[in-house]
Amino acid sequence: MQTQRQITRKLVALRKSARASPQTHLMQFIFSTALIASLFLAALGCWVDYVVRIPFRNPLQWSIAILCVFLYLATIMFYRWPPGLLTGRYGSRMRSCSRSRRF
Secondary structure, three states: OOOHHHHHHHHHHHHHHHOOOHHHHHHHHHHHHHHHHHHHHHHHHHHHHHHOOOOOEOOEOHHHHHHHHHHHHHHHHHHHHHHHHHHOHHHHHHHHHHHOOOO
């Protein structure tokens, strides 16, 4: 039979192991930023195409096109690059590829 003190120690150890690491908080921040950027990009596209009906594609209006490309690249950056760098997936491959001279 376990004493109350042993049960309490086990519960405290379980709580400590269940706490989120700083890396987890960073990942949550990155993905929430990506979500906000993608929602803003979708809202901008809807507003330009359907609400205001700006024909920015023909002739090309650079101010709108640059903003759309910037938001698209920001969304891709926040979704793809940081998780790969935090897990070490891409960093080790890039280092090993730079050493080898295979084409």
